[in-house]
Amino acid sequence: METVIVKFSDIDIRNSAGGKEDHPIDAGSFQGKIAAAGKILKEGGLVAFPTETVYGLGADALNPQASRKIYEAKGRPSDNPLIVHISNMEDLGKITAKVPEQAKKLAAEFWPGPLTMIFEKSPLVPLETTGGLQTVAVRMPDHPIALGLIQAGGGFVAAPSANTSGRPSPTTAEHVAQDMEGRIPMILDGGPVGIGIESTIVDVSGDMPMILRPGYITKEMVQEAIGPVALDPGLTAENEAVRPKAPGMKYKHYAPKGQLILVDGEREAVQAEIIRLSKEAAAKGQNVGVIGTDETWGSYPYGIVKSIGTREDEETIARHLYGVLREFDEQDVEIIYSESFSAPGIGQAIMNRLLKAAGHHVLTAPKREG
Ligand code: AMP
Numbered sequence: 001m002e003t004v005i006v007k008f009s010d011i012d013i014r015n016s017a018g019g020k021e022d023h024p025i026d027a028g029s030f031q032g033k034i035a036a037a038g039k040i041l042k043e044g045g046l047v048a049f050p051t052e053t054v055y056g057l058g059a060d061a062l063n064p065q066a067s068r069k070i071y072e073a074k075g076r077p078s079d080n081p082l083i084v085h086i087s088n089m090e091d092l093g094k095i096t097a098k099v100p101e102q103a104k105k106l107a108a109e110f111w112p113g114p115l116t117m118i119f120e121k122s123p124l125v126p127l128e129t130t131g132g133l134q135t136v137a138v139r140m141p142d143h144p145i146a147l148g149l150i151q152a153g154g155g156f157v158a159a160p161s162a163n164t165s166g167r168p169s170p171t172t173a174e175h176v177a178q179d180m181e182g183r184i185p186m187i188l189d190g191g192p193v194g195i196g197i198e199s200t201i202v203d204v205s206g207d208m209p210m211i212l213r214p215g216y217i218t219k220e221m222v223q224e225a226i227g228p229v230a231l232d233p234g235l236t237a238e239n240e241a242v243r244p245k246a247p248g249m250k251y252k253h254y255a256p257k258g259q260l261i262l263v264d265g266e267r268e269a270v271q272a273e274i275i276r277l278s279k280e281a282a283a284k285g286q287n288v289g290v291i292g293t294d295e296t297w298g299s300y301p302y303g304i305v306k307s308i309g310t311r312e313d314e315e316t317i318a319r320h321l322y323g324v325l326r327e328f329d330e331q332d333v334e335i336i337y338s339e340s341f342s343a344p345g346i347g348q349a350i351m352n353r354l355l356k357a358a359g360h361h362v363l364t365a366p367k368r369e370g
């Protein structure tokens, strides 16, 4: 299958609001491109598109055959449900059995945005889309191309991240092409995404709201909007028998091809330990990588060293995380040592993704003398 890559310029994206007088939309531009992509969705095909979090692989969420194609293209296990993307609040009522008050508050606060909520589903949503569950995950993304595509495609777009299952999520159209070229008819290229890690998932279908996947919207932000919220114990449990409630969170995921190992501990001890380990690996002839930050990367003498962002602004770390893991793949790096990040705020989402990419392989740097 030939994959058409459709580029959107900044002017296209700015014009998306409907053609302001000073920026009239020309025929070949935003609406035309979106209409062509929407037609593919309506005919049951797949289109990859940018959102503010990561690139998604979209299909008509109400068409079971179309949803099945997503699992096929990604090689995704069929028990891992898809998130349904909508573009307006009226459509939420059509695919859910009920919308609890707390969900309305969260939607008012964070939609459109990087928040997914789990609801009881309505009969309109096929089980193929929900991985056999009676609940449905719903998000309204904050991106003009995504919102335009959802409207043009019939209003309900099922979309997981547009990577091959198990690989790092795509944050550019080039990443999508690496995984999906030849497998899907169209990729919409809106440039690099803004956030870089997947949405926060909050289950609002039970009595107590619960975070099933940490993301850009932190637990503190959710609590400020609706009061107490739990964190799925399966996310942090050392005990493998305590499984995460979001089916997708149990898989090793986001992983680079090389073995990733996180080094935890006091800042300077971590640096010294990474230098020791990378020196040892290089001496053995291994192609070794190091993940540092703007503050530290210049101090690592061995291996391929990359900065993932600055500790002064952890959002930069979220934005570069998956891209850095993919770069190590391209350079055939066999073993990667990474600094760790602390858990409050968005650091929790960053560590959650790094731990999964590392298959929970963490070393504690020995305390330094004196
Ligand atoms: P992705 O879109 O690839 O980031 O994956 C979607 C995530 O949402 C996966 O971790 C799924 O397990 C989770 N998810 C989707 N629907 C549900 C649901 N009904 N209940 C719990 N988790 C869900």
Ligand code: MG
Pocket (backbone or CB within 6 Å): 160, 161, 169
């Ligand atoms: Mg994914």
